[in-house]
Amino acid sequence: MNKKIFFVAIFLIVGALSLAAVSANPSVNTPNGFEINDNLTVKEEKVQFLGMDAVRTVVVMENGTDNITITTFQAEHDMDMSASGNSQAKTIQGKDGIYQKxxxxxxxxxKDQGQFVQIDSPSEKLIEEVLS
Incomplete structure (x- = not known):
């Protein structure tokens, strides 16, 4: 009986870890003509983000002449985002965020699932495609 409980517990833990890994990745699309450059991918790098310890993941999509960089930050504390300077509050594809040229x-x-997502692109249209 104890072995059954042990195996059920292990199964639940592994399942929970798998769900956490999937939910840590934002829902994004690769626009037509772009491909992910695995050589430029950064996975779970410890960095400072706005003065806090954070874990950063970077994905770069390229099409030969242009690139789109998607960076996620899982910070140790949550914070409110507000536009300042030359940035503005904006909603793109149903995501409320901060936009800047x-x-x-x-x-x-x-913000997506408790993490910050930054999309850097040569056009707003490509940001919309990434989020569509």
Missing amino acids: NGDRFVFIY
Whole structure:
């Protein structure tokens, strides 16, 4: 009887860890013509994010001339996001976040499942495609 309880407990723990791993990744799409460059992928790197310890994951999509960078930050504490400076509050594909144009790049930051997601793209249209 104790072996059955042990195996059920192990099964539940493994299942919970698998669900946590899936939910830690934001729902994003790869736009047509773009491919993920695995050589530029960064997985679970410990960094400082807005003065807090965080874990960062980076995915870069390329199409030969342009790139889209998606960075997620799992911070040790939650915080409110508010637009400041030349950024503005904006909703893209149902995601409320902060939007900013930096030269010829567009950046959109939003919260998804307790983490911060930053999409850096050469156009707002590509950000919409990533989130569609």
